[in-house]
Amino acid sequence: MRALLLALLLSSVSLCVGAQPFVEFQRGDFPLILSAPHGGYLTPDSLADRTCAACVTVRDTRTQEWARFLADDIEQRTARRPWVVINLLARVKLDANRDVAEAADGDPRAAEAWQIYHAALEEASAEIMQRFGSGLLLDLHGHGHSIERFELGYLLSASQLRESDAAMEMRAGLSSIRALHSRSGVPFGSIVRGPDSFGDALFREGISSTPSPADPAPLSGQAFFSGGYITARHGSRDGGEVDAIQLEAHYPGIRDSDLHVAELASRVGGAVLAFLERWYPSAVGTDIVPWPDEAGSASCLTATPAGIRLHETCLAGRVEVVDMLGRRVMAIRMAPGEEWMASSRARGLYLARFEHDSAVLRFFR
Ligand SMILES: [Zn+2]
Numbered sequence: 001m002r003a004l005l006l007a008l009l010l011s012s013v014s015l016c017v018g019a020q021p022f023v024e025f026q027r028g029d030f031p032l033i034l035s036a037p038h039g040g041y042l043t044p045d046s047l048a049d050r051t052c053a054a055c056v057t058v059r060d061t062r063t064q065e066w067a068r069f070l071a072d073d074i075e076q077r078t079a080r081r082p083w084v085v086i087n088l089l090a091r092v093k094l095d096a097n098r099d100v101a102e103a104a105d106g107d108p109r110a111a112e113a114w115q116i117y118h119a120a121l122e123e124a125s126a127e128i129m130q131r132f133g134s135g136l137l138l139d140l141h142g143h144g145h146s147i148e149r150f151e152l153g154y155l156l157s158a159s160q161l162r163e164s165d166a167a168m169e170m171r172a173g174l175s176s177i178r179a180l181h182s183r184s185g186v187p188f189g190s191i192v193r194g195p196d197s198f199g200d201a202l203f204r205e206g207i208s209s210t211p212s213p214a215d216p217a218p219l220s221g222q223a224f225f226s227g228g229y230i231t232a233r234h235g236s237r238d239g240g241e242v243d244a245i246q247l248e249a250h251y252p253g254i255r256d257s258d259l260h261v262a263e264l265a266s267r268v269g270g271a272v273l274a275f276l277e278r279w280y281p282s283a284v285g286t287d288i289v290p291w292p293d294e295a296g297s298a299s300c301l302t303a304t305p306a307g308i309r310l311h312e313t314c315l316a317g318r319v320e321v322v323d324m325l326g327r328r329v330m331a332i333r334m335a336p337g338e339e340w341m342a343s344s345r346a347r348g349l350y351l352a353r354f355e356h357d358s359a360v361l362r363f364f365r
Pocket residue numbers: 038060140141142
């Protein structure tokens with residue numbers, strides 16, 4: 001346990017069973033946890049295959065890639081990084097979204113990896129509550145159901161979602177967003193499927209889902225995942241201020257190539273930030289960056305028709321851009337000669353600062 005705690009203190013680590021890393025853990029500084037329990041590839045001979053009758057062993061394709069792309073997208077937009085926990089073991093060796101008996105199917109090394117996975121999620125939750133007061137865990141999965149839509153798991157079954165808003169109000173305390181509901185004072189049905197719901201935020205990014213305003217509940221007979229072990233254990237149903245939603249993504253056009261999953265991450269990133277800004281405003285905060293009063297001409301950065309460019313003769317380094325309200329809109333490391341495109345940003349005046357320059361560049365887009 002002591003070794004585990006030491007490992008958890010490192011910023012980005014692969015947590016090992018024996019000599020081999022089976023869990024990837026990235027520490028964050030933003031009130032969001034990304035968990036990917038079913039996207040692993042490793043099949044070491046030192047762990048027995050899971051063969052129990054009820055054991056599901058199919059991989060949720062490209063969900064660990066989705067977690068990394070999504071973390072990168074959030075960092076590009078906010079200059080802060082979510083916490084990331086990835087099970088690197090194939091599901092035939094470990095299912096991190098089950099209780100330990102079914103997860104490891106009796107293999108002690110798999111059971112140890114399972115402990116590490118959940119200790120990492122608990123560590124992330126505890127630090128988020130301490131630093132930000134509240135936060136959100138997204139448990140990332142993929143489904144093969146026939147309807148091409150996201151399935152959002154709040155620990156509410158399809159039949160419970162088909163109930164009226166008045167009846168659903170009684171379900172809030174048994175959901176994985178119990179804390180969000182009690183903090184907000186907003187009717188539970190509108191958090192789950194109204195405007196400003198996570199389903200609505202996904203819809204605005206071009207992703208259909210249920211529950212959402214357009215698709216408030218799965219119809220009778222339609223397959224639906226309502227949330228599993230991780231959502232139940234690490235969401236706020238049983239206490240704490242970190243909520244959880246299980247995200248089940250369909251496959252066609254979404255997870256069927258690395259390019260598509262990178263595009264997916266960008267759209268989900270926009271939805272997650274909209275949802276966090278709406279429901280977790282004090283945790284997310286407004287990132288006001290102090291800037292020098294005098295904006296002279298920076299020698300390394302120049303404005304281009306599309307954005308800003310780092311001069312070839314300068315060293316590589318970190319560039320930050322803030323909008324007129326002082327909100328940081330970008331912070332990345334740029335290479336000499338590289339250009340950053342501002343085309344996706346709102347029109348207006350921006351300030352850019354390069355870490356090796358004392359002056360600030362103003363530019364319009
Ligand atoms: Zn899954």
